[in-house]
Amino acid sequence: MxxxxxxxxxxxxxxxxxxxxxxxxxxxxxxxxxxxxxxxxxxxxxxxxxxxxxxxxxxxxxxxxxxxxxxxxxxxxxxxxxxxxxxxxxxxxxxxxxxxxxxxxxxxxxxxxxxxxxxxxxxxxxxxxxxxxxxxxxxxxxxxNCSTIGMALALKPLMDNFGIETVNVTTLQAISGAGYPGLSGLDIMDNVVPYIGGEEEKMETEPLKIFGKLKDDSIEYADIKISAQCNRVAVLDGHTENIQIKLKTKAEPKDIIEAWNNFRSAPQELNLPSAPEKPIVYLEQANYPQPRIHRNLGGGMSISVGRLRECSLFDYKFVALSHNTIRGAxxxxxxxxxxxxxxxxxxxx
Amino acid sequence: MxxxxxxxxxxxxxxxxxxxxxxxxxxxxxxxxxxxxxxxxxxxxxxxxxxxxxxxxxxxxxxxxxxxxxxxxxxxxxxxxxxxxxxxxxxxxxxxxxxxxxxxxxxxxxxxxxxxxxxxxxxxxxxxxxxxxxxxxxxxxxxxNCSTIGMALALKPLMDNFGIETVNVTTLQAISGAGYPGLSGLDIMDNVVPYIGGEEEKMETEPLKIFGKLKDDSIEYADIKISAQCNRVAVLDGHTENIQIKLKTKAEPKDIIEAWNNFRSAPQELNLPSAPEKPIVYLEQANYPQPRIHRNLGGGMSISVGRLRECSLFDYKFVALSHNTIRGAxxxxxxxxxxxxxxxxxxxx
Amino acid sequence: MxxxxxxxxxxxxxxxxxxxxxxxxxxxxxxxxxxxxxxxxxxxxxxxxxxxxxxxxxxxxxxxxxxxxxxxxxxxxxxxxxxxxxxxxxxxxxxxxxxxxxxxxxxxxxxxxxxxxxxxxxxxxxxxxxxxxxxxxxxxxxxxNCSTIGMALALKPLMDNFGIETVNVTTLQAISGAGYPGLSGLDIMDNVVPYIGGEEEKMETEPLKIFGKLKDDSIEYADIKISAQCNRVAVLDGHTENIQIKLKTKAEPKDIIEAWNNFRSAPQELNLPSAPEKPIVYLEQANYPQPRIHRNLGGGMSISVGRLRECSLFDYKFVALSHNTIRGAxxxxxxxxxxxxxxxxxxxx
Amino acid sequence: MxxxxxxxxxxxxxxxxxxxxxxxxxxxxxxxxxxxxxxxxxxxxxxxxxxxxxxxxxxxxxxxxxxxxxxxxxxxxxxxxxxxxxxxxxxxxxxxxxxxxxxxxxxxxxxxxxxxxxxxxxxxxxxxxxxxxxxxxxxxxxxxNCSTIGMALALKPLMDNFGIETVNVTTLQAISGAGYPGLSGLDIMDNVVPYIGGEEEKMETEPLKIFGKLKDDSIEYADIKISAQCNRVAVLDGHTENIQIKLKTKAEPKDIIEAWNNFRSAPQELNLPSAPEKPIVYLEQANYPQPRIHRNLGGGMSISVGRLRECSLFDYKFVALSHNTIRGAxxxxxxxxxxxxxxxxxxxx
Structure with missing residues (x-):
């Protein structure tokens, strides 16, 4: 009613x-x-x-x-x-x-x-x-922040299952993240702007609070080392993130993919109206996820991940994608x- | 004549x-x-x-x-x-x-x-x-490969002056790198394709030979650890690269910028017709380099670098840009x- | 079932x-x-x-x-x-x-x-x-043809109510109209291609058959003079058409807009599953219709029209928009x- | 000196x-x-x-x-x-x-x-x-105005040689014409804006003064009927115009093309530093001119024309292109x- x-x-x-x-x-x-x-x-x-x-x-x-x-x-x-x-x-x-x-x-x-x-x-x-x-x-x-949300969701099941020591992320962010009017068409067409004021700091600090522990009436920050590099690209909606991680305990690729695919939490259990059935969708195709194709998964509330592969400098690297003005805002x-x-x-x- | x-x-x-x-x-x-x-x-x-x-x-x-x-x-x-x-x-x-x-x-x-x-x-x-x-x-x-060239040039003066242990790179590459017709407009407009077949392997191996030493009649490969993540973005020409490095010896930001700005080599000394006066141009403005503005520096033969800053996971991070079909091809x-x-x-x- | x-x-x-x-x-x-x-x-x-x-x-x-x-x-x-x-x-x-x-x-x-x-x-x-x-x-x-459909639908109520003598149309067509892979990203980014093979001929002849009369077992073609100019623009979906018309009987702008807004036909009366409630939607805002905002009206099955105004060379000019791969295909x-x-x-x- | x-x-x-x-x-x-x-x-x-x-x-x-x-x-x-x-x-x-x-x-x-x-x-x-x-x-x-200049130049030799009665034009204009910041990237990417405030009026009136005759100390306006429809498209520089004309005296296509190609005027005769050798370049290829390829002809000071063909509603139709911030501003x-x-x-x- x-x-x-x-x-x-x-x-x-x-x-x-x-x-x-x-x-x-x-x-x-x-x-x-x-x-x-x-x-x-x-x-x-x-x-x-x-x-x-x-x-x-x-x-x-x-x-x-x-x-x-x-x-x-x-x-x-x-x-x-x-x-x-x-x-x-x-x-x-x-x-x-x-x-x-x-x-x-x-x-x-x-x-x-x-x-x-x-x-x-x-x-x-x-x-x-x-x-x-x-x-x-x-x-x-x-x-x-919109760029934090996609990354944090992708990290959550890995944090729970394997622990995370370090995170390195490079973003390719949509222009809608800059609000309206935001970027002039003259600044972004046929171009990349490799700088978003304050964004890298947000990505490096917000997860520490989000993954922190509630102790009495304050949050004890999580102990993760994060480095972020942020870029604006000619995409309307959907932030793409190239993420590298070092885990605390060893995990096989299939364990990680399984952790993503099986991830459910309070919003799913409570059946909240805007909760996506699957908060995280792993895509097998080599060139996925892509913002124009996958940003609207789960009504824009699911994030998608793909290209999980080993990394010579960290343990793994993968790509995460989230709709920056729906899930991210x-x-x-x-x-x-x-x-x-x-x-x-x-x-x- | x-x-x-x-x-x-x-x-x-x-x-x-x-x-x-x-x-x-x-x-x-x-x-x-x-x-x-x-x-x-x-x-x-x-x-x-x-x-x-x-x-x-x-x-x-x-x-x-x-x-x-x-x-x-x-x-x-x-x-x-x-x-x-x-x-x-x-x-x-x-x-x-x-x-x-x-x-x-x-x-x-x-x-x-x-x-x-x-x-x-x-x-x-x-x-x-x-x-x-x-x-x-x-x-x-x-x-x-086009994506190797920009990165290798940016690394060269640092290699000479400070030594390099590890390199981590994420690329945002122009579509002209895929040849013609290359990517369909339907695949790249309002989109990112976070995968370029074989590209990451090239970026991780070619520099080892390029920076190798000629010994008798073969090349002894350089000992650098490189990890690459490659993306295609809606840019016509100009590969943008987010690079992180760990040096062998300590260097101040001003030392690195000076090394870039002062870099000259055989093509400059020999005054070759296509040699840019400055192979590497460091740009101070916070949101530079950008492919549409800087890809044609030095007739497309100079690379530009910018945003040098400290990195919590490596020593430094910065952005490099090169014209992929001129300098890069x-x-x-x-x-x-x-x-x-x-x-x-x-x-x- | x-x-x-x-x-x-x-x-x-x-x-x-x-x-x-x-x-x-x-x-x-x-x-x-x-x-x-x-x-x-x-x-x-x-x-x-x-x-x-x-x-x-x-x-x-x-x-x-x-x-x-x-x-x-x-x-x-x-x-x-x-x-x-x-x-x-x-x-x-x-x-x-x-x-x-x-x-x-x-x-x-x-x-x-x-x-x-x-x-x-x-x-x-x-x-x-x-x-x-x-x-x-x-x-x-x-x-x-996709470019014919949007135009013909926009003309239909005017044909019924006032008669049409001549039609002049210039199109700004989406790249999806060329199929996949269709246009290379290198051909259409930051560009217009003012030519689509065979398209102008289709727009000038197909309406004659569509608006023709069934006589015995053949179609007697309609008597309308049409001139078309076709361009490809950097839009994924949605053909925008600038149309000028000369009517057979005089009509006020409000009559034309009313004819569009009131138009219903067999698919609506039969309640067909894919029939849009309103085949034609007139938009009052001066800078509408726009492909990215209006192509999906009625699930992509409605066309939208706007900017109806008098024309010194014809009677009226206006803008029509249709989703070329849904309504148009x-x-x-x-x-x-x-x-x-x-x-x-x-x-x- | x-x-x-x-x-x-x-x-x-x-x-x-x-x-x-x-x-x-x-x-x-x-x-x-x-x-x-x-x-x-x-x-x-x-x-x-x-x-x-x-x-x-x-x-x-x-x-x-x-x-x-x-x-x-x-x-x-x-x-x-x-x-x-x-x-x-x-x-x-x-x-x-x-x-x-x-x-x-x-x-x-x-x-x-x-x-x-x-x-x-x-x-x-x-x-x-x-x-x-x-x-x-x-x-x-x-x-x-930038959109007037390209059109007027294309018309000038035809005016001189054959006389012009009516002109019908539809434009596909670059975003740089709106100044900076001008259009938000969110408004123009994957989109067309079929409206530019005041632009159609400028195109319909400015040529009357430009082609007017100086009589004593004022201009006697030319007697041409012009109708314009203006659109903004996702192009950085270069206005494309679909033009239809009715001539006063009959002309063959080859006469028109010859008139364009042979056109020279005071700036060329005086050898002015910014004067292009050829103010107008006719391009034979069916899908030319295109803004990204031809806007810089003559250092951006030449306009290019193409696709001259007969028109059932006027005498001829063709495409003209000019660099809107160089020749046009x-x-x-x-x-x-x-x-x-x-x-x-x-x-x-």
Whole structure:
């Protein structure tokens, strides 16, 4: 029944992540978007006039004429999905959390706050408990960086089964990861940009928190050495990552592939609406995965891996691919919200 | 004087490397293309009718109506540039070498023949002496793979100054490296193909021979450990490489940059027509080098490097870029020929 | 019930149109693909090994290991979808029609056979009656060229309501229209190819037959003057067409837009499985339609139109967009089959 | 001698047209860039720090550290090349003209001022006389829109030889025409945008002034009917135009091709430094011209035409191609300056 849905709002609804929230939440069984919030420049306009819609499907009709609101307190919704730009996300998200809202954010600002969990639902859902130590009336929960998520998911079953000592990763990232307008066509057509500001640092540090252990009311960081090199390529959606790993205990290729293929976690067990049946899909074909063919596996929520082979400098090398604006942003954030609802975190709203 | 130019032929003249040979040799001060050879399918036709010209400038007028010949003995030219496909290059090149021609080849077939030098003129010109032990009336000299050349050039001054223990490389390679027609537009637009058949093996083995030492009449391979991961991206020309290195002796970033910027070698000292003034250009801007902007530095014969920074898993990481069909193929091969002429290897032809 | 589905086969199943047939028929409520046929080179292999799959979703699992057959008589299926290349389609399709099969073809070979209908289900379904005069034991029915279909659909309601005297069209066509491998990435990246062999002739003649009148057992061609200019652009799917028209009777812009938006025809009335609810969607936004955003409207079976405005040389100009491999090829062909089934043409099979 | 060069400045030097000015003027035999002017945001910075350089060759070294100035009076240079954005060009150009400078502008603001000439040097150089009636101490001269220039040049010899009644044009325009950053990569990759604000109006009106006759101190507009449809495609540089024409007097295809190939005008006769030997090149190959292959003909100053064929609705149709930021912007503007110098317009500066 529509009446029983939880009313939610999207912050930064006109941006590229915001658009993806709008698209993915349009027919959500548990959540109903009742408010779209954006910058003062957009506020007061119909959504269809305020947004430069770049999704591959048209604006869901129910949102076309919804009037965009400012990012101010006093919203009807108590669960807020934030696709805000990091230049403003820090303060606005804090404002809403103080106002009693649960903000689930895709922005980087609060990711390393001591009491803010940085969640990938299949990996560290137990970190959600951290919010109980937050000083806010509401809470802030964060989603990791898009390039971190694909890598961390690929590493999770190997971490569990064999342990990981070092990770070396080189990314070939889609331009949608830079938001909209993001890269000029003149900068990326027939080109590679071998630099993404702050991205390598995020990939080298976020996994340490994600794979960390909840001890009392803080996270004890994991002990993994990671080096990242990040590149932007002429792809619309889908981050491709060339990953090399050194394991703690020996494993055969077939063990690794089996660990990937058999991996299931809380979102699958709880049957969350956005949870892919298989979080990780191993592809046998030598030239797979490829972003245009595989980014939409599991509705964009599965990651795919392939080309597992031995490496003379590490133990193994392989390729991982994830949809950066679905699993890596809006979809991953929605999955956190679903997990929180299933675990009772929204009960008192 | 035109009369004094050395007559040369291009083998595989209708392919993508062959076209680049034709373009680069059109106004060469030392060599004059007197014959264009290709498959039986093209033989007998005017070059402009046999070729699907894909260069960014039109066919040089003097070649438009030149009749394409079969790859048979009896050519006027004694110096042959081979852009043949590896499916046929092995036998044809051998045939010409037995016939007394000097074949300088871009094909992989003879690269690891014990008595065939694998040359990057700035690195191991002294290996040319190997041809004296060849059983051919003529000789075969080979040019390395396009992805090897950029990397090897970037490594050379570091090898000389600090020594190198291990190299880890991930490539983002242009589609022209796959020849013509090569990749279908449907396979590469909005996509990455994280696999290039045989490429990783070439990058892991060719440098061992190139950096090897000439001992008597064979090459003693260098002792470096290399791991390579190769990807095809939507770029027309220019291979971008993310490289990590472990040095034998400690070096500061400024020492490394100085080593790159000061690097000069035989082609520069001999003032060879195709030699770039600076074989290696270090770019300071954080998001450089980029294939579309820097592939044509030094007429496509300079490589560019940038983003040198420390690495937690190796000593340093950086980005290198080279024009894969100029420095990495036709231009590099022509530079070998120029070096051979300057060193007297063509004197007896 | 699965048992009650009509068994069908796909001819040319490894090509780009064939792949689209396989994708679209994977879960079809009326048809079940029981055989995949292709060239001798592919025959005998598992489909997954024979095909270079280029769709944006993986191969439907039930077809992965299906053994590809030769294009020979003796198939189980009596309804055949042909995505054969025109170099072989003529004879093979005739062979099957003589054998008693109903061949619904996307190839151009039989389109202008006097007794072969050239069908767009929303426009001229009554032409299907032509097959009764065919000499075959079975029958051949054809689907028009991809660039014709989008234009003809856009013209249909205007033809019905106002009459059309002249049509001038310039196309910007997707590369998937050239099949696989089709255009080399080197030919189309950062480029336009302002020529598509035979395409302009098809666009200038096919509509005359499609809009013709069935008289006894032949088609009396429509009297429209059409001029076409065809270009290939760097788009994966979706043909964009700039169209100018001169009407027979005066019409206001709002009349034309209303005619488009209200258009419904037999496939909609019969509720055919692949029929889009709205065959034509008019988009108000000034810079719409765009291939990447609108090609999938109605599951790729709706066309979209926009930018209707007066023209100083004709009466009106506007932009039309259609998905060239769904509505313009495999999907359109399947819709013909659905129409034939609904109209009883398959009853005696 | 360097001393004798005319000192010039570039207005809007950090924009995409401004960058092209800087590139093309770097080694100009007559002009020396002594000042680079831009917005207040850029003023005071070194050029290399103020600009996001997008040309395919690096910044000419002499400009790297030149300090960018504000657009204020008091410049050393008296000849100014304006690549200013139209949002500010109107006032700034007027300010400089009042200050005594000759402003040669690529912006649209003053193109239709009654006393401002709109010049294509090969077509209507005699319109330069208009500036004598300007009220400014200096003068303003304008360059037409990039999409107009290619078309107008292609039409000029036909106008002279056969007369033209009507012109119908559909464009496929490069993204560099939108300036920098211009189109987001997310808007143009795998896409067409069938709308460019104001562009169709420019193409329909500018040729009327360009082909007009100078009568006393104003231009009597030409009597041609033009209809334009403009599209943006995924091409970096080079506008492709599908053109249809109705002539006043009958002409055979060979007459038209001869008229194109033989066309020479004032810039060629005066041997201006930027004048291409052949302003128009007819290409015989069926699928030519193509932007990536032909945009740089004549250093980007020649236009190319091809595919001349009869048209059932007009007399002829053909394809024209021009480099939009060289011939269609900075290069065309520089050619105007060269013409003015050669004709003595700079003598009194």
């Amino acid at each position: 529509k009446e029983s849905k939880i009313p939610v709002a999207v912050l930064g609804a006109t941006g590229s992540v915001g658009q993806r929230f709008v698209e993915l939440l349009a027919n959500h069984p548990w959540f109903e978007v009742v408010e779209l919030c954006a910058s003062d420049r957009s506020a007061g306009k119909k959504y269809k006039d305020a947004v430069n819609w770049i999704m591959a499907t048209p604006i869901p009709p129910q949102f076309e004429n919804m009037i965009v609101k400012k990012c101010e307190t006093g919203l009807m919704a108590r669960v807020l999905f934030s696709g805000l730009d990091s230049s403003v996300a820090g303060d606005i998200e804090k404002m809403y959390a103080e106002d009693g809202c649960i903000v689930i954010s895709n922005a980087r600002n609060h990711r390393f706050d001591k009491d803010v969990p940085l969640i990938i639902p299949e990996i560290n859902y137990e970190h959600l408990e951290l919010i109980k130590s937050q000083k806010y009336k509401g809470a802030i929960v964060t989603n990791p 809006a979809g991953g954030t929605i999955l956190i919200a679903e997990l929180m609802k299933a675990k009772g975190y929204f009960d008192e709203l | 035109k009369e004094s130019k050395i007559p040369v032929a291009v083998l595989g003249a209708t392919g993508s490397v062959g076209q680049r040979f034709v373009e680069l040799l059109a106004n060469h001060p030392w060599f004059e293309v007197v014959e264009l050879c290709a498959s039986d399918r093209s033989a007998g036709k005017k070059y402009k009718d046999a070729v699907n010209w894909i260069m960014a400038t039109p066919i040089p007028p003097q070649f438009e109506n030149m009749i394409v010949k079969k790859c048979e003995t009896g050519l006027m030219a004694r110096v042959l540039f081979s852009g043949l496909d590896s499916s046929v290059a092995g036998d044809i090149e051998k045939m010409y070498a037995e016939d007394g021609c000097i074949v300088i080849s871009n094909a992989r077939n003879h690269r690891f023949d014990k008595d065939v030098p694998l040359i990057i003129p700035e690195i191991n010109y002294e290996h040319l002496e190997l041809i004296k032990s060849q059983k051919y009336k003529g000789a075969i000299v080979t040019n390395p 036709a231009g590099g091969t022509i530079l070998i020929a120029e070096l051979m002429k300057a060193k007297g290897y063509f004197d007896e032809l | 699965k048992e009650s589905k009509i068994p069908v086969a796909v001819l040319g199943a490894t090509g780009s149109v064939g792949q689209r047939f396989v994708e679209l028929l994977a879960n079809h409520p009326w048809f079940e693909v029981v055989e995949l046929c292709a060239s001798d080179r592919s025959a005998g292999k598992k489909y997954k090994d024979a095909v270079n799959w280029i769709m944006a979703t993986p191969i439907p699992p039930q077809f992965e290991n299906m053994i590809v057959k030769k294009c020979e008589t003796g198939l189980m299926a009596r309804v055949l979808f042909s995505g054969l290349d025109s170099s072989v389609a003529g004879d093979i399709e005739k062979m099957y029609a003589e054998d008693g099969c109903i061949v619904i073809s996307n190839a151009r070979n039989h389109r202008f056979d006097k007794d072969v209908p050239l069908i767009i289900p929303e426009i001229n379904y009554e032409h299907l009656e032509l097959i009764k005069s065919q000499k075959y034991k079975g029958a051949i029915v054809t689907n028009p 495999a999907g359109g062909t399947i819709l013909i089959a659905e129409l034939m089934k609904a109209k009883g043409y398959f009853d005696e099979l | 360097k001393e004798s060069k005319i000192p010039v400045a570039v207005l809007g030097a950090t924009g995409s047209v401004g960058q092209r000015f800087v590139e093309l003027l770097a080694n100009h035999p007559w002009f020396e860039v002594v000042e680079l002017c831009a917005s207040d945001r850029s003023a005071g910075k070194k050029y290399k720090d103020a600009v996001n350089w997008i040309m395919a060759t690096p910044i000419p070294p002499q400009f790297e550290n030149m300090i960018v100035k504000k657009c204020e009076t008091g410049l050393m240079a008296r000849v100014l090349f304006s690549g200013l954005d139209s949002s500010v060009a109107g006032d700034i150009e007027k300010m400089y003209a009042e200050d005594g400078c000759i402003v040669i502008s690529n912006a649209r603001n003053h193109r239709f001022d009654k006393d401002v000439p709109l010049i294509i040097p090969e077509i209507n150089y005699e319109h330069l006389e208009l500036i004598k009636s300007q009220k400014y101490k200096g003068a303003i001269v304008t360059n037409p 900075a290069g065309g503007t520089i050619l105007i300056a060269e013409l003015m110098k050669a004709k003595g317009y700079f003598d009194e500066l």
